[in-house]
Amino acid sequence: xxxxxxxxxxxxxxxxxxxxxxxxxxxxxxxxxxxxxxxxxxxxxxxxxxxxxxxxxxxxxxxxxxxxxxxxxxxxxxxxxxxxxxxxxxxxxxxxxxxxxxxxxxxxxxxxxxxxxxxxxxxxxxxxxxxxxxxxxxxxxxxxxxxxxxxxxxxxxxxxxxxxxxxxxxxxxxxxxxxxxxxxxxxxxxxxxxxxxxxxxxxxxxxxxxxxxxxxxxxxxxxxxxxxxxxxxxxxxxxxxxxxxxxxxxxxxxxxxxxxxxxxxxxxxxxxxxxxxxxxxxxxxxxxxxxxxxxxxxxxxxxxxxxxxxxxxxxxxxxxxxxxxxxxxxxxxxxx
Numbered sequence: 423x424x425x426x427x428x429x430x431x432x433x434x435x436x437x438x439x440x441x442x443x444x445x446x447x448x449x450x451x452x453x454x455x456x457x458x459x460x461x462x463x464x465x466x467x468x469x470x471x472x473x474x475x476x477x478x479x480x481x482x483x484x485x486x487x488x489x490x491x492x493x494x495x496x497x498x499x500x501x502x503x504x505x506x507x508x509x510x511x512x513x514x515x516x517x518x519x520x521x522x523x524x525x526x527x528x529x530x531x532x533x534x535x536x537x538x539x540x541x542x543x544x545x546x547x548x549x550x551x552x553x554x555x556x557x558x559x560x561x562x563x564x565x566x567x568x569x570x571x572x573x574x575x576x577x578x579x580x581x582x583x584x585x586x587x588x589x590x591x592x593x594x595x596x597x598x599x600x601x602x603x604x605x606x607x608x609x610x611x612x613x614x615x616x617x618x619x620x621x622x623x624x625x626x627x628x629x630x631x632x633x634x635x636x637x638x639x640x641x642x643x644x645x646x647x648x649x650x651x652x653x654x655x656x657x658x659x660x661x662x663x664x665x666x667x668x669x670x671x672x673x674x675x676x677x678x679x680x681x682x683x684x685x686x687x688x689x690x691x692x693x694x695x696x697x698x699x700x701x702x703x704x705x706x707x708x709x710x711x712x713x714x715x716x717x718x719x720x721x722x723x724x725x726x727x728x729x730x731x732x733x734x735x736x737x738x739x740x741x742x743x744x745x746x747x748x749x750x751x752x753x754x755x756x757x758x
Contacts, residue, residue, distance in 0.1 A: 424459055427504070433440065443499050443552040448540055451563055454525075454528055455525050457524070457529060458524060458525045458527075458529065458532070461507045461510060461529065461700075462507075462510065462511055462521075462524075464499075464504065464507045465506075465507035465508045465509070465510050465511030465512070465665065465700070466511045466515070468482065468485075468504060468505075468507065468508040468511075469508050469511050469512055469515075472508070479501070480755070481502045482501050482504050482505060485501075485504060486499055486500050486501040486504055487505075497625055506533060506719055509536060509537065510524075510532060510533075510536055513536040513545065514536070514545070517542060517582040519546070520542065520546055520549065521547040523546070523553065524548065524549065526549075526553050527549065527552055527553065528559070530559045531557070531559060531562055534559065534563055534566060535548045535549060535552075535562075535566070536560055538566050539566070540569075540743075543571075543703055544571045545553055547570075547571045547574070548565065548566065548570075548571065551565065551570070555632070555633050556633075561629055564629070567736055568601040568603075568630070568736055568737065569601075569736075569742045569743075570597075572737075572739070572742035572743055572745070572746050573597045573598060573599045573601075573737070573742065573747055574597050576598050576599070576745060576746055587655070594657060595632060595634070595661065595662055596705065596728050597730065597748060598730055598731065599731050599732070599733065599737070600630055600631075600707065600730055600731070600732045600733075601630065601678075601732075601735075601736060601737060602619075602620070602627070602630070602732050602733070602734055603733075603735055604623055604630075604703045605620065605734065606619070607619055607734055609734070611672065612672060613654075613670050613671065613672050616670050616672060617640060617655065617670055618655055620655065620670075621640050621655075624637055631657075634659050634660045634661040634662075635657045635658075635666065636657060636658045636660065637655070637656075637657055637661075638656040638657060638658055638665075639655075639656050639749075640655055640656075641654070642655075642656040642667075643658070644686065644689040644690070644694075645693075646689050646693075647751040651684050651685070651686065651689070653667045653668075653669070653690075654667075654668055654669050654670045655667075655668040655670070656668070656682065659703070662700060662703070663698070663699050663700050664695075664699055664700040664701065664702055664703050665690050665694065665695055665702040665703070666702070666703045666704075666705060667683065667686050667687060667690060667702060667703070667704050667705070668705045668707055669682065669683050669686070669704070669705070669707065670707050670708075671706060671707065671708040671709065672679055672708075672709050673708065673709055673710070674708065674709065674710040674711060674712070675706065675708045675711035675712070675715065675716060675719075675729055677715065677718070677719040679706050679708070679721075680706070680719055680723060680725075683706055683725070684704070684723070684725045684727070685701075686704065687701075687702045687704045687725050687726070687727070688725075690702040695709050701726055702726070703726045703727070703728070704725060704726065704727040704728070705727070705728045705730055706727065706728070706729050706730070707730050707731075707732050708729065708730070708731060708732070709731070709732060710731060711729055711731050716729045718757065744745075756758065
């Protein structure tokens with residue numbers, strides 16, 4: 423008679439399954455590291471031969487043909503891929519920090535990063551983000567297409583002083599601009615449409631926010647005195663150990679919106695926040711905002727709040743890059 427239903431048998435089954443999964447993961451990681459090392463070596467050899475012996479497209483085409491003829495079972499070494507391996511090596515040579523990170527990601531992820539990004543800072547941002555968030559290729563591709571690096575760097579310059587003081591690790595947690603093209607909303611929509619669309623596409627919204635965000639509730643009820651108040655969307659951020667309240671506005675930011683958000687944060691901290699958690703954070707997500715008005719509105723605000731903008735189409739990457747370069751140049755000039 424089978425004893426499959428006994429607690430001890432189930433425990434053994436579970437332990438064996440966990441062991442199998444762990445070993446498989448280690449094997450995949452070892453295979454991936456070996457492949458990345460191989461592509462690095464091939465890219466390095468080709469790069470050096472181009473410089474010292476003048477190898478060109480013709481030689482690389484001959485090399486690809488030689489590999490195909492003599493080892494037809496080996497795939498992935500076409501002339502185009504060989505050039506990509508050269509570019510891969512040249513993108514990270516001399517940078518030990520980045521060259522160690524690339525070995526933690528599959529070739530497809532590395533290819534997307536070094537072929538589409540322009541600077542070492544951008545390389546590092548997507549390498550670390552992919553490792554930390556465990557992105558699939560599709561998820562990484564979407565982050566690059568939505569200019570996550572530029573939006574995060576631009577947004578970090580506009581965080582309030584209170585936010586930085588309360589949450590020193592906040593730089594990577596929020597953006598100044600959120601891209602919500604996955605909602606499929608028309609240009610004309612109301613706040614209820616926006617809220618329902620975000621809840622129905624919560625997996626995609628979490629990807630845009632960051633996986634440390636845990637969704638708690640929509641229309642989260644706060645009872646103050648004899649009145650009920652409702653936060654549009656409430657999250658918890660694991661890394662910051664803080665509740666995050668999102669208020670949605672389909673129009674342009676107005677300073678009067680901050681009063682409502684501050685009230686919600688006070689109620690959260692008094693009645694909902696646990697003793698070991700950090701002060702709650704408020705995010706006002708609006709369709710449009712004037713940065714100067716935002717600066718004035720936040721300058722004397724004592725609550726940890728962030729004013730962010732959302733858009734329904736993928737951003738113009740070149741425009742964001744130009745803004746980031748202008749900002750960096752302005753900051754450098756101020757230091758000189």
